[in-house]
Amino acid sequence: MTSLLIHGGRIIDPDSGTDATGDLLIRNGCIEAISTDSPLPRDADSSIDADGCLVTPGLVDPHVHLREPSNGQPHRETIAIGSRAALAGGFTTICSMPNTQPPPDTADRIKDLVSRGKMANAARVYPIACGTMNRAGEEATDVQKLIDAGAQGISDDGDGVACDAVMDTILQRVAAADTCFMQHCQDPTMTLGAAMNAGALAVRMGLGEWPPAAETSMIERDVLLNGKHGARYHAQHLSCSKSVDVIRKARAEGQTVTAEASPHHLLLTEEACEGYNTIAKVNPPLRTSQDIDAIKEGIAQGVITILATDQAPHPPQAKETDFASAAFGMVSIECALPLYKRALVDEGVIDWSRLIAMMTCEPANLVGLPEAGRLRMGGPADVTLIDPDLEWTIDSSTFLTTGRNCPFDGWSVSGRALASIIAGEVRWALPGARMEQTAIAGH
Ligand SMILES: [Zn+2]
Structure with missing residues (x-):
């Protein structure tokens, strides 16, 4: 060539x-x-x-689940398959989330992911490393070592870091390593047994209620802790209006806070769960049309600057069960572009140029990839x-x-x-x- x-x-x-x-x-x-x-x-x-x-510029998705390694479980996604699927959605760069078995909490595991990503020869794959050992939320990882080994950011995605002291240590290390922390904002004590958005529909369906406050309270806590560290702090998959308010206020105060929105939180409400439709079960859950409006308003105002699919493939049996037991998560990476277009461009929230920014240079800047997400001579x-x-x-x-x-x-x-x-x-x-x-x- x-x-x-x-x-x-x-x-x-x-x-x-x-x-x-x-x-x-x-x-x-x-x-x-x-x-x-x-x-x-x-x-x-x-x-x-x-x-x-x-x-x-090649599209960038900072939030993808590639499921590898999976402890030898069959029927799981692999890095090769998932990075190929990303290409089919127009994404040339993706960040892989660390809720794998085992999770990438050591330098050797990060190096292994980097080499598997290169071997796949599809989209460029940048691993995100764990914030805590074994993603257990108890002991912060050696962030600098993980970054030196090739990690492009830190997260315990799949779980939020609940312990204040541990989170404080992580933010300090993330700031020192000049990388980013991506928080899965979920207070686990507020979501025990929860399966869908808290409200009348969950009550009628007899399902565990997931309050928006479980998300917003963690972002508020993190913003407070990060005030003295100034790390690049990123709230993943915003689902509710109050979270947008917290991000708006923090950014207005000059804090280094970003947030992302996902296709399903822009286009679907909790009603999609009707009939115990397990395909609509996702973490954080689908909310209400008022929440969608607030997320769109946040995007229009530049409060939410990044789009991310949270691509979460599952084998059929993980969804072909009762709603309470079904796995959380959806796939959309191969159709995300027209979904974002429908929710944001067709609705007049933003124009094409801003949409492309939210899918290219904005996520590339978050994870510190100066070569990605731009057409540089x-x-x-x-x-x-x-x-x-x-x-x-x-x-x-x-x-x-x-x-x-x-x-x-x-x-x-x-x-x-x-x-x-x-x-x-x-x-x-x-x-x-x-x-x-x-x-x-x-x-
Ligand atoms: Zn998550």
């Missing part, structure tokens, strides 16, 4: 403020030229006609090609992930990634799309 010209697309690079039709030239895996005023010469080894498409050519108007029906049976637990199955949507390019190589192209023919034939 030597050179690839992507011509005539709408180039959106929020980091540099670019949003204009133009050409992008890749040579030897790096971005050599971007021109939005005059066409570049058509003498590249291969080319892609991007007319009508968006040409964006001379930098690695990670690029996603998007047809913003392509109409299609989500069919989870065609997903590359092993997870079929997608609540959006059967939805008619518009917008889709056509190709995911990493270091100038088309690693994935939508079967049958013009990118596949032009780009792959060009090599």
Whole structure:
């Protein structure tokens, strides 16, 4: 591979403020030229006609569950499969969460994940390491060692760190290591036996109630603790309006706090659980339309700056059981882009450029990846090609992930990634799309 010209697309690079039709030239895996005023010469080894498409930095998802290692359990997702599924959603960079068996709480385990990610040769995989040993919430890990070994951030995702003193130590170490902490905001003492949003519906269905305060109270505690450390603190998968208020206030005070929203918390309410639909069971739970409105308002105001799927594949048997026993979690990485578009762009909450920022440079900045999420001259050519108007029906049976637990199955949507390019190589192209023919034939 030597050179690839992507011509005539709408180039959106929020980091540099670019949003204009133009050409992008890749040579030897790096971005050599971007021109939005005059066409570049058509003498590249291969080319892609991007007319009508968006040409964006490779999308970044900072919150993905890859399930590997899984202690030898069969039917589980692997790094190879999950990182391939990410490409099919347009994501070229993903961060893997640490609730695996065993969890990555030592340097050796992080190094192992880094090498498995490289071997998979799909999306770039950056492991997030545990905040506490064995994710047990009792003893803080050696954050610096984990970062030195290749971890790109710290989290106990799947569980929140409940103990104040342990959390205080983690934030201190995270600040010293200049990395980020991603909190799964859930006070475990408030969610014992909880299965869905607290309220009349949970009472009628006879299911354990999960109060919004279980989330908000932990964020408030963390913001208080982090005041003296100034670590990059990130609240994962915000689900309720009061949490948005806490983040808004903390950011207004100048605290280094960010937050993310997930497709399901933008598009689904607790009513999706009706009929004991276990596919709608997720942690934190689906809430109300008022909560969705508050999350959207937070996005419009720049309070919530990051989008993350919380891709959580499960084998069918984990969901084919009663609601109280079913596993928490959903998959959406292969259809996240049109879902975000529907919730945010089509609804007029934000424009395309801001949406792409929330899927590229914003998450890349959080986890400290200065090369990712932007189209930088001379930098690695990670690029996603998007047809913003392509109409299609989500069919989870065609997903590359092993997870079929997608609540959006059967939805008619518009917008889709056509190709995911990493270091100038088309690693994935939508079967049958013009990118596949032009780009792959060009090599
Ligand atoms: Zn979580």
